[in-house]
Amino acid sequence: MIVKEIKTDTVYELSPHNHAYINPYIGCSMGCPFCYWLKQEDWEGKIKVKTNLEELLENKLKDWPKDEFLYLGSVCDPFNELEEKYHLSEKCLKVIAKYDIPVLITTSAATDVVLEYSDLLKSIKKLIVVIELSRIPFVECLNQGGIHRGIQCANILQERGIKVWTTLAPVLPGITDLDQILKLLQEEITVYIDKLDCNTEDILGKRTLKWIYEEYPEFSDEYDKIIKEHDFSYFSEIEKKYAENKRVKKFPFQLTD
């Protein structure tokens, strides 16, 4: 993984839903074959570090509407392995805390940094930490009978009084077991689910199929159906099964909960 320090003039990007996303870093080392950001040019294989972001954020947040959520993380994990060196997310969160801005943080919990920042997180007036659970090392750990860092971090943060949600995006049929995940997570923790949405024309579809053929050949037919034929009946079954379960939700995030 190549690390590159950069100066940015952009404090945040807007999502299609007009949500403002702050990314102290660009890039991720987790290597998920279904990662949406693989479509973005110049994204894979390097992490860019926005060394001047805190300074820009300070100016921008002075007049930020007090009840409008900011999002931290999307094209990066804000608590990645570089955070231990640069502390960029920590600096941004301190500015956010100072101006009482509500924030939703998305993390893969790749390191223990999120736990080390518990006191800072608790100082933010309105905060939700969203932990992504569909990551290859996590998936493999659960399938080998272990409990991975994502579930552990979610439960510890919740016990420390921090509001936690999780995502299982995508749900991987035959591979991820939502019942097991719900059982391992504290009862207050919501799981947002999404289907595996890619096709043979895009890099996500190609990588995911390659991964399935090599690691889970027994599910090749099922994934061929999803990725080549866009047959999402597996997800409709899951939606039906959990329709009455208040802990299982679909995107977009419901910030008023």
Ligand code: SF4
């Ligand atoms: S952890 Fe998230 S951002 Fe990183 S590769 Fe996986 S899906 Fe992409």
